[in-house]
Amino acid sequence: MLKKFQYDLFVIGGGAGGLASSKASALLGKKVGMADYATPSPHATTWGTGGTCVNVGCVPTKLMPFSARMGEIRKDQIAAGYQGIESEGKHNWKQLIETVQKHIKELNVRQESSLKDHGIDYYNKFAKFIDRHTIELTDVKGEKEIISAKNIIVCVGSRPMLYQDPKLVITSEDVFQQTTPPGKTLVIGASYVGLECAGFIHGFGFDTTVLVRTRVMRNFDQEMAQKVEGYMSDNGIKFVKRALLQSISAVDNGKRRLVKWVRDGVVEEDIYDTVLYGIGRQASTKQLNLESIGVKIDARNYKIMADEYDRTTVDNIYAIGDCCLNRLEYTPIAVMAGRKLAKRLYGDSNEIMDYADVATTIYTPIEYGCIGLSEERAQQRYGQDGIKIYRTHFKPLQWSFRQRDDAKYCGGKLIVHKESDRIVGFHYVGPEAAEVTQGFAVAMKMKCTKKDFDNTVPIHPSLAEEMVLMK
């Protein structure tokens, strides 16, 4: 019998969700194709296979803070008796970028060979719908080809939101590739991207200011947000709060940026070498032709409307990851959603994603990890009398080598629903927040109670100190 479609499944987007769903489908015996194409940023930055996380997201944003911390550790090494490192030393930004990019290139190659190993046809081409089963693919030279598929998964992710003068401002997409040091930097936005970038730029010794429209980390537990902000500002990062950006213009023969903002009705200004936007992201769905084939997208942010089974409004088209409405924008979420979707489509599973109690970490100079509700949200849900808060403050053992006044910002908080004794919020500010929070994520998934927590024996006395106080 003549096969009607070239592919059982075609995946648009080769990021976290695309790689996971295409490989899982191929392992279940399906003929799979995948297109991935990074449209250049306004600064002509582009990248290879693997999507946001590998190229311009998790991987570089974690390598940079780790690298920045190495400078900090130098001071501890001296106190711990290491010799010959007394000089402050200079940091070479270009060397750092080359090292980070080398690692990313290795990941790109690994991704491509893994696709080959799975028998997946990979197209480094921009995809656009012609109809619900037909896709036009365009390569970098503008050459086109058409493919057809029975099912299609859209996981095109998102790109940084650009506000004023994109040519005068860089984003998280550009900063990891530019070999010239950022110099004096203004970061606009004070959530994940803004604070992580401000943290590592300052960590490498550059004068750094964060322009904050409302509050720092406004969607997070505010007590914890104040700890992160306090630590960062005690260490020299400046915060300009309740400030509305007014204009950005090129000065000094185009080399620097004059930025004006309004605060308390007064216009203030300063000149920076670099201005970086970290003001959120927008789904990359605009040029996909989705609406004309019947796939509904949200008019405000162009996100695809998909149900709990990841079905769009067209029955052979599915959507996962950052391009979907009301999804958490994290790599492991896109990966898990992709695998589960493949197993529902081609395996015997009916399992859907559970988005409750997902752990997250912001890799700020002092890391913050959390799971579940903030104190503010818990109060809204259960009322002020319906919850009990347990707090701890501690000095991390590894910070004992020298006097650190900023240790006061380390701390944690458990939010407990009084009636059921269930822990509904976990918050931690301190070293290795990602690892600590990850460990607790399982307990939260198992609907751990405060009593379970009290009965858990810690691994190490220093952890005991951190945890006992929460009891």
Ligand SMILES: Cc1cc2nc3c(=O)[nH]c(=O)nc-3n(C[C@H](O)[C@H](O)[C@H](O)COP(=O)(O)OP(=O)(O)OC[C@H]3O[C@@H](n4cnc5c(N)ncnc54)[C@H](O)[C@@H]3O)c2cc1C
């Ligand atoms: C700076 C930064 C740091 C981050 N750090 C973390 C972190 O520490 N932990 C974490 O969990 N998450 C982190 N994230 C979020 C994480 O990167 C995303 O949630 C994840 O990449 C989403 O995966 P995705 O598959 O939905 O989309 P993406 O990874 O964005 O992949 C989409 C792919 O589709 C391609 N594409 C788009 N349109 C087309 C088209 N028409 N044709 C062909 N290809 C197309 C894109 O170029 C891209 O390669 C970070 C994000 C950023 C920006």
Ligand SMILES: NC(=O)c1ccc[n+]([C@@H]2O[C@H](COP(=O)([O-])OP(=O)(O)OC[C@H]3O[C@@H](n4cnc5c(N)ncnc54)[C@H](O)[C@@H]3O)[C@@H](O)[C@H]2O)c1
């Ligand atoms: N560690 C991690 O897991 C990690 C790291 C980076 C990014 N991410 C993911 O990427 C997504 C995007 O992160 P993000 O930080 O870009 O977006 P975000 O939506 O989390 O925060 C954007 C911030 O910019 C502010 N803002 C918006 N417009 C502004 C303006 N004109 N002027 C000043 N401030 C403005 C907002 O108030 C908000 O605080 C997040 O949802 C997150 O899930 C995750």
